[in-house]
Amino acid sequence: HCLQSSESSPPHTPPKLHINRHLAREHRANPSMDPSCRNTVFTQLYESLKSSKNNQPLDYRWPLSYSQWWECEFITEGIIDNGGGFRDSLSDVSEELCPSSGDVPVPLPFFVRTSNQGNSSSDTRDMYVPNPSCKDFPKYEWIGQLMGAALRSKEFLILSLPALVWKQLAGEEVSWSKDFAAVDSELVKLLEMLEGVDREAFEFMFGRELTYSTVLSDQRVVELIPNGSNTVVRYEDRREFIRLVQKARLEESKEQIAAIRAGLLRVVPQPVLDLLTWQQLEKKICGDPEITMAELRRFITFEDFPSDDTRVQKFLEALNNFTSEDLSRFLKFVTGRSRLPVQITVYPERGNLDALDLMPQASTCSCTFFLPNYSS
Numbered sequence: 607h608c609l610q611s612s613e614s615s616p617p618h619t620p621p622k623l624h625i626n627r628h629l630a631r632e633h634r635a636n637p638s639m640d641p642s643c644r645n646t647v648f649t650q651l652y653e654s655l656k657s658s659k660n661n662q663p664l665d666y667r668w669p670l671s672y673s674q675w676w677e678c679e680f681i682t683e684g685i686i687d688n689g690g691g692f693r694d695s696l697s698d699v700s701e702e703l704c705p706s707s708g709d710v711p712v713p714l715p716f717f718v719r720t721s722n723q724g725n726s727s728s729d730t731r732d733m734y735v736p737n738p739s740c741k742d743f744p745k746y747e748w749i750g751q752l753m754g755a756a757l758r759s760k761e762f763l764i765l766s767l768p769a770l771v772w773k774q775l776a777g778e779e780v781s782w783s784k785d786f787a788a789v790d791s792e793l794v795k796l797l798e799m800l801e802g803v804d805r806e807a808f809e810f811m812f813g814r815e816l817t818y819s820t821v822l823s824d825q826r827v828v829e830l831i832p833n834g835s836n837t838v839v840r841y842e843d844r845r846e847f848i849r850l851v852q853k854a855r856l857e858e859s860k861e862q863i864a865a866i867r868a869g870l871l872r873v874v875p876q877p878v879l880d881l882l883t884w885q886q887l888e889k890k891i892c893g894d895p896e897i898t899m900a901e902l903r904r905f906i907t908f909e910d911f912p913s914d915d916t917r918v919q920k921f922l923e924a925l926n927n928f929t930s931e932d933l934s935r936f937l938k939f940v941t942g943r944s945r946l947p948v949q950i951t952v953y954p955e956r957g958n959l960d961a962l963d964l965m966p967q968a969s970t971c972s973c974t975f976f977l978p979n980y981s982s
Contacts, residue, residue, distance in 0.1 A: 609758060612875050614667040620674050621664070623654040625695060626681040634702070637713045646713050647698040651676070652748060666755035666873040675755060693761065696752075700764045703749070704734040706948070715740045716749065716862075718824050720768065721790035733768045735789060736862035739824045743865040750869020753891045757874055762893035770856075772884040774863045775870060782852045789823065793855070797848050805841045814838045820851045822858045830854055896930040897937065897946060906950045917977055921952070940968040940975045952977055 629645035643649050655664060655676065664675065678691035702713045708723055717734035736746070753775075756763040768788040773780045787794045803811070818834030819827050829835055830850040839847045871879065882890070902925070908918050928936065941948045955964060955978040964978040 608875050608878050610669075612667055613669050614665050616668045616672040617664070620676045620692075621655060622677045622679065623651060623695075624679045624681055625650050625654075627683065627698070628681070630698065630702075634710070634713045637711050641715075643714055646702050647695055648702050648714055651695060651699065652745060666751045666758070668755070668758065670759060673760060675759075675761075696761060696763060699752070700762075704764075704766045706732070706766070708732065715742070716746060717765075717767075720788070720823060721792065722788070732766050733788060734766055735768065735771060735823050736859035736866070737824050738822045738858040738862070739826055740862065743861070746862050746865035747869035747872075750866040750871075751873050752869075753866070754870045754873025756892075757870075757887070757890045762891065764892045767888075769884060771859070771863060772888045774860075775867050776879060776882055776884040776887045777867075778884055780856060782856060786852070786855065790855070793851075797851060800844055801848055808841045808844065812839070816847070818847060818850065820854055822855070828854060895934060897933040898930065899926050899928070899933065901946055902933055902937070905946060905948060906952060908952050910953055915954070917954070917979065918952075920980060921977055939970075941970055941973045949973060950975060955979065 625647055626645070627647060630647045630650070633640060633643065633645040637643065644653070666675070668675070674692045676692055676695075678695045680691060680694075704717050705712055708719075712719065712734075715737055718737045720733045720735055722733065740746075752763050753765075755761070768785070770780055770785040770789055773785065782794070800808075816839040818830040818837045818839060820830060821827050827835065830847070831837060879887070903922070911918055925933065925936065937946070937948070937950075940950050951972070951974045953974060953976050955961075955967070955976045960979075962979050962981045966978055967976040968974065969976075
């Protein structure tokens with residue numbers, strides 16, 4: 607009800623924007639050539655909407671039924687936009703903000719990959735956090751407005767962010783023990799070990815190497831106390847050091863998240879946001895990460911299986927019995943990602959050719975799954 611009462615009437619005709627996706631693709635291939643990122647679909651949309659001849663800026667508080675926020679003319683692509691072009695532009699924006707592939711450069715400066723993305727032992731490898739050193743707050747606010755518009759509508763803005771970020775957007779408490787492992791599981795393990803270690807092991811491991819500084823998600827080294835990088839952490843002060851690291855890392859994107867939340871609150875009334883859990887907020891903005899077998903099947907290829915091999919059939923039957931959560935876990939086991947699209951290749955088990963009923967192996971770097979022989 608609160609959403610309805612805060613609706614505004616949509617413009618008579620959606621703004622018409624001319625977007626050049628060829629330039630955006632060139633930028634994606636080599637973002638370092640242009641730090642201003644002006645050729646991304648994101649920046650083209652942002653600038654066109656800002657300077658657009660539509661007299662008043664969009665307020666994004668439209669009714670659920672209003673399905674086309676702007677009209678896209680993709681230069682030289684010959685698309686008539688009845689909503690498809692607009693939706694394409696929105697998924698281009700998602701892809702530019704948080705690319706779904708781990709192997710491409712990130713074309714925009716607003717989000718950075720979490721440390722876990724480079725860490726094969728973590729099970730959350732497709733997450734991003736707001737970039738602690740990016741100070742372009744008006745654009746963060748616009749990202750928040752787009753999230754708000756997605757929440758109000760049937761559209762999605764798929765951003766792969768950890769609970770640490772969603773909780774802050776929803777106004778929930780965050781904690782180191784619950785939320786930080788999804789960002790940097792190695793650091794969480796290191797600090798746990800540091801807390802429990804005895805003096806001798808501490809001296810042996812760190813000597814005089816450990817100083818009052820830490821590395822943020824944007825790879826910047828920050829000092830935790832004045833002149834921290836020249837101050838050695840002593841064994842008896844290690845708990846204070848741990849507290850300072852946790853505080854610095856939990857708050858590293860505080861300003862950026864505050865700007866996104868401010869944009870979100872311009873579109874979604876505070877009481878609505880207060881009612882939603884962070885999981886509901888994510889689902890309303892990004893859609894459901896639920897996976898169906900039919901969808902997953904499109905992304906699986908089988909290599910090197912003889913045509914009469916019954917394993918492929920059994921394997922697909924087994925997956926067919928999986929719940930959506932199981933499928934998501936399977937996807938994570940093989941690829942380190944929890945949402946499609948991502949290509950999976952299945953090979954026969956290479957090692958023990960005659961062995962039966964082995965545990966399957968996977969390699970998340972190459973998204974491959976090795977299927978052993980099973981007796982049933």
